[in-house]
Amino acid sequence: MELEKNISIKNYNSFKVDHKIKKFYKIQSKEEINEIRNYLPKDEKIIILGGGSNILFTKDFDGSILYNNILGKEIIKETKNNIYIKFGAGENWDKSVEFCVKNKWYGIENLSLIPGSVGAAPIQNIGAYGTEIKDYIYEVTGINLLNGKSEIYKNKSCDFSYRNSVFKEKLKNILFITHVTIKLSKIKKFNISYNEVKQYFRNMNSNDITLNNIRKKIIEIRESKLPNPKILGNCGSFFKNPTIDSQSFNNLKKKYPDIVGYKNSNKIKISAAWLIEKCGWKGYKKNNVGVFKNHALVLVNYCSNDGEKILKLSEKIKNSVIEKFNITLEKEVNIF
Numbered sequence: 001m002e003l004e005k006n007i008s009i010k011n012y013n014s015f016k017v018d019h020k021i022k023k024f025y026k027i028q029s030k031e032e033i034n035e036i037r038n039y040l041p042k043d044e045k046i047i048i049l050g051g052g053s054n055i056l057f058t059k060d061f062d063g064s065i066l067y068n069n070i071l072g073k074e075i076i077k078e079t080k081n082n083i084y085i086k087f088g089a090g091e092n093w094d095k096s097v098e099f100c101v102k103n104k105w106y107g108i109e110n111l112s113l114i115p116g117s118v119g120a121a122p123i124q125n126i127g128a129y130g131t132e133i134k135d136y137i138y139e140v141t142g143i144n145l146l147n148g149k150s151e152i153y154k155n156k157s158c159d160f161s162y163r164n165s166v167f168k169e170k171l172k173n174i175l176f177i178t179h180v181t182i183k184l185s186k187i188k189k190f191n192i193s194y195n196e197v198k199q200y201f202r203n204m205n206s207n208d209i210t211l212n213n214i215r216k217k218i219i220e221i222r223e224s225k226l227p228n229p230k231i232l233g234n235c236g237s238f239f240k241n242p243t244i245d246s247q248s249f250n251n252l253k254k255k256y257p258d259i260v261g262y263k264n265s266n267k268i269k270i271s272a273a274w275l276i277e278k279c280g281w282k283g284y285k286k287n288n289v290g291v292f293k294n295h296a297l298v299l300v301n302y303c304s305n306d307g308e309k310i311l312k313l314s315e316k317i318k319n320s321v322i323e324k325f326n327i328t329l330e331k332e333v334n335i336f
């Protein structure tokens with residue numbers, strides 16, 4: 001295990017903010033987690049970190065960061081129709097999707113190009129283009145940092161919901177996820193329900209609808225819409241899309257006929273980007289932070305080292321949405 005002291009977090013977060021970290025451990029195996037547990041003080045503050053693409057640091061941290069670098073992948077089971085692949089949680093998510101697509105295993109291709117690690121994928125139940133990882137998680141394995149024991153969470157125990165799970169709630173910074181087992185289909189099946197994807201494949205010969213072509217299309221759409229964090233610091237969507245009751249939605253629809261809503265059990269999910277744009281924030285830029293010009297849900301860091309500025313901007317946005325629509329936005333990004 002590697003330990004670095006008093007380092008900057010800048011190269012480990014996609015917002016590219018610069019705060020100081022007292023101790024930074026690079027973990028290569030699950031055994032190392034217990035080694036560290038045994039000599040850290042009992043009251044040590046801990047943050048578990050993957051690719052840093054869904055966390056905003058707003059201040060220096062005088063505790064220990066446990067950076068997950070547990071690698072490897074292994075097929076643990078194969079049936080006529082399915083394949084079960086156990087990934088080390090430190091594997092890069094998109095490289096793992098690419099690996100599955102190359103092997104013609106169906107299911108997670110719509111989640112191409114999401115930044116970050118495999119271990120963080122179940123945490124907020126990553127989702128995009130009509131697919132959520134909850135439908136492909138077989139089990140999640142980790143070490144409980146409170147007692148050092150290994151724990152396995154089968155899909156049903158993960159309490160998955162929209163951008164949430166047990167790992168983002170009561171097990172946050174308690175369960176160090178070391179491995180994620182994904183169950184994919186060997187039988188051809190695609191999800192091209194998302195409008196832009198559907199339009200693209202509509203007039204194509206069915207032979208051209210392949211895993212590889214879907215992955216390529218998803219990457220193309222994402223690259224045209226979202227800022228590349230290597231060039232412009234961001235964490236993707238800053239807020240979750242809120243759900244409201246049908247009565248409130250109908251009232252809004254009368255006032256704003258262009259509002260779009262999707263039925264979500266007995267409620268309506270509306271676009272947080274639309275709400276933020278209506279409040280006039282799209283393209284906003286001040287004090288080196290702002291709101292992306294092509295997507296109002298993406299807060300961007302032009303060149304500030306201070307994450308607190310991004311947090312303050314997010315509070316202003318949240319308040320303006322409450323004032324105009326009486327809707328409270330919930331953060332998707334983890335704040336430290």
Ligand SMILES: Cc1cc2nc3c(=O)[nH]c(=O)nc-3n(C[C@H](O)[C@H](O)[C@H](O)COP(=O)(O)OP(=O)(O)OC[C@H]3O[C@@H](n4cnc5c(N)ncnc54)[C@H](O)[C@@H]3O)c2cc1C
Nearest residue numbers: 048050051052053054116117119120126127128177235236
């Ligand atoms: C340009 C861009 C586009 C994005 N698009 C999407 C999208 O389409 N859909 C989507 O859902 N998300 C999206 N995201 C958000 C992000 O990529 C995902 O949430 C991703 O899964 C985060 O992975 P990470 O390894 O970077 O996690 P980190 O940011 O390192 O961590 C996120 C949280 O998980 C915890 N954590 C990380 N690893 C572990 C572990 N091994 N064990 C326990 N806890 C851990 C951390 O403590 C933190 O609370 C996007 C981000 C960016 C920058």
